[in-house]
Structure formats: structure tokens, C-alpha cells
Amino acid sequence: MKYFDAHMHVVDVKLIYEAQRKDVSTFICNATSQKDWNAVLSLSDQIPGVYACLGIHPWYVNTVSDDWRSRLEAYLKYRPNLMIGEIGLDLLKPDFERQKEVFRSSLELASQYNRTVHIHCVKAWDALFEILSEFKNLNCLFHRFSGDAVVAQKLRFTNSFFSVMNKNVLDILPDNRILVESDSPDGIRSPAFIPELVEKLRLDPSYLAENFEEFITRIGS
């Protein structure tokens, strides 16, 4: 059985090779700020099965250059499989107005270039729904989903997938939209632990693989 890691960050290549030996074959590598864009792209260019996402994480919105948006757009233009992430809103962190601006700009690019977005949302669901409602047909992946049943119900009507590490949200999510993630290196130490995570969550690896196949068909333009 082949496994995947639906959300991780830049890690030592040795950890990717270690994961491949455990049958984890596909990895979605997210940037957090402009500083790691090159590292994300080089990991993805270097290793087949590593997909790249570039974006500005809500924790780092105050580190962006004035031209971050046009730089991101330049990459999107010539990389048809490039996704946008990690982006989002986090009410527990500063600069919330700036977070909303950067998030909205990122979704504008996603909509224009028809790309999937990888979203971090912590305690900011009202603001998130308000901004999302400005866009149609976005492909979203909510990573480390932390919403409640009401939020999950609202998101059922969108094209969203959910990547999880914890059992407590599984009951409120649609079975055919569940993916798993390591969030390495800050979540689980290495994507090599994905098979153990799947076992711990008591998920069926073959239906997870089907969900992921469906997800991956719509990542790019």
C-alpha cells in the first residue's frame, strides 16, 4: 500500500528517503515565508513525488517583501502544478488585518490561476468564511483541521479536503474528504511516521489512497 503526506514543510532529504522506504510515496511540501520558497522548489525539483506549495503563512505576514505577490505570480505562471500554501488566518497571532490582506491576495491568485490552496485556520472561522465567500470553486485543503461540527458542516458544501493528525475531528468530517499529514518537522518529526499515524487513527489506507488520488487530480490548472 502506498501512503502520502498531505501537508509537510521543508525537511532534510534523508527523512524523505526514509519515508519512501516505508512506502510513503507522495509529499506535499508547504512554504511558510518567502525565505523558504527556494528550498521548497528545490526539494520538489529534486525528488519525484514531492509537490510544492508557495505562500505566506499567517504567522509571517509581517516578513513579506512589497513585491511578494508578483513574485508568487511569476512562479505560478510557469509551474502548472504549483499550489499555494501555507496560507490562512490565525486569531491567536498578531497583525490580523494584514493576515486578511495577504490571505485575500493569495486566494485571488489561486482563483486566477486555478490552483489548490493549503489553509491554516485557528479560531478565525468567521473571517475565513467572509473572505472565502468572495471566491467561487476554489480547491481548498484545510490542514490540521481544528474547526467544530458547525464549521465542518458549512465546509461540506465547498470543494474542501481536510488533512488530519488527530482522531477527535474524524467523526465530523466527510469520509471521502479525509487525508493525513505529518506537518513535519513541527508536527510529527518525520513523514516516515505516516503509516503509524494511519494505524493510530484506525483509518483504512486504501480509502485514504483513493481520497488522495481524487485530491491530486485537481491540484493544478
Ligand SMILES: [Zn+2]
Ligand atoms: Zn504546516
